[in-house]
Amino acid sequence: MRGSANVQGNSRSTKEGRRRALRAPSPHERGEGEDVVIVGGGIIGINAAAFLSEAGRNVTVFDRTGICEETSSGNAAAFAFSDVLPLAHKGMIRQLPKWLADPLGPLAIPPAYLPKLLPWLIRFWRAGAAKHFEASLAAQAGMMKLAEAEWMGLLDRSGTRPMLREDGSLELYESEAEFRASLAGWALRERFGIGFSHVEGEEMTALQPGLSPRFVKGTFVPGWKTVADPKLLGKAVWAHAEKLGARFEHARIDRVEAGPDGATIMLSDGTTRKAKQIVIAAGAWSHLLARNLGDRIPLETERGYNTTLPVSAFDVKRQLIFSRHGFVITPLETGLRVGGAVELGGIERPPNFARSKAMLEKAKRFLPGLDPAGGREWMGFRPSLPDSLPVIGRARAPNVFYAFGHGHLGLTQAAATGRLIRDLVLGQTLPLDLNPFRPQRF
Structure with a gap:
């Protein structure tokens, strides 16, 4: 067995040596230093790499794990371009006491973490003030419009358009009161040309057979999109960047320094x-690197949970959204994903998979006949800022750019962020006012 393993290892080494011999040496290998370094191999970093590589820059991505192996691998797979309402304005603060009374509800805060979280919660509460509403809404809507256009273009250029699913989404309500409470949000979406229709009875059943009779109404959004699998899409976009010369190195970055010469x-x-030049796109760890550059950015972590069941678990036609319960069910090429919820608990605490199990129990009630067997549980870190907008822009230090803090919209806004980072790095005219996203706004 040992001899066999050694032969296999030698074979792999030989293949790797041939592969290295065939490709051009990197700037680092030539002793020239790197051109553009991207810290973070998640969906934001991958998109930045793709856009910069398309522009002819030599890009090296560093990540401690791999390409699209952490938070970007396990999300709900939605291109949520119609989700223009900033989280800070969705009435979360009003519901916070009720939610905190349920440790397995839509939002949880471990009691021991609350003192550390309190400054962020105060900022979140202030960001939700009425005087900020129109500006936040306009910023988010503008970002979504750009995101949709840039994603469609990138899908075509990278040959990944077949991974796009355009089945729409169905948001479900258990009472007339819950439905009426949603109408103000739909009216706001209508202002930005987002199409939807309210459904009930046979029309709702046709959109998703097998629903529990507890749901009295729904809202169908035909323009909502999902992807076959977010991890596979991320790796496919990276393959596109790699063909254009982008490189990956498996390493953890502990510190960043910058000066006028690089x-x-x-x-x-x-x-x-x-x-x-350096782009920091390290998700929930980004603010730690920004701090040593003089930028104190109040990033917190929305810890998201899910369970991915076998494809055969239930015939779900499109993404189902249960807003009151804080989770969705998404049919993927690789399984049926039941996930969502928010746990504001930082990056150090171990996962609490009781939250995954609680969502799965609800899914069984909402879809009678759902087979819950054979699921894979997962937890990821969504990097979130108190005003629900990401940080995109220049650091205080020269030659460093930030691209992080997208919360639960990282996949959705990744292509827009890639485009914006490319234009910033190249010094080109920006397609969007970046003032609402500037790193120094806090």
Whole structure:
């Protein structure tokens, strides 16, 4: 067995050596330093790499795990372009006491974490003030419009359009009161040309057979889109960037420094790399790197949970949204994903998979006949800012750019962010006013 393993290892080494011999050496290997370094191999970093590579820049992505292996791998797979209402304005603060009374409800805060979280919650409460509403709504709507256009273009250029699903979504209500409470939000979406129709009875059943009779009405959004599998899409977009010359290195970045002549990253193994420009897109860990550059950004972590069941678990026709319960059910190419909810608990606490199990129990009640067997549980870290808008822009230090804090909209807004980062790095005219997203707004 040992001999066999050694032969296999030698074979792999030989293949790797041939592969390296066939490709051009990197700037680092030539002793020139890097051109553009992207810290983070999630969906935001991948898109930034794709856009910059298409523009002819030499890009190296660093990540401690791999390409699209962490939070970007397990999301709900939605292109939520119609989700223009900022989270801070959705009445969450009013519902906070009720939700906190249920440790397995739509939002949870571990009691021991509350003192650390309190400054962020105060900022979140302030961001939800009426005086900020129109500006936040306009910023989010503008970002969504750009995101849809840039994603459709990138899907075509990368050959990944077949991974797009355009089945719409169905949001479900258990009472007339819940339905009426949703109408103000739909009226706001209508202002931005987002199409929808309210359904009930046979029309709702036709959109999703097998629903529990507890649901009295629904809202169908025909323009809502999902993807076959977010992890597979991310890796396919990366393959597109890689064909254009982008490179990946498996390493953890502990520190970033910058000056007028370029920037430096310090790897966890003690080595350093020079780069002309750096993009920090490290998700929930980004603010730690920003802090040593002089930018204190109040990022928190929405810990999201899900269970992915076998494809055969239930014939779900399109993404089903249960807003009152804070989760969705998405049919993927690779399974049926039941997930969502928010746990504001930072990045150090171990997962509480009782939350996944609670959503699965509700899913069984909502879809009688759902087979809950054979599921894979998962938890990921959504990087969130108190005003529900990401940080996209220049750091205080020269030659460093930020692209993080998208909350639960990372997949949705990734292509827009990639386009904006490309234009910032190249010094081109921006398609969107970045003032609402500037890193120094806090």
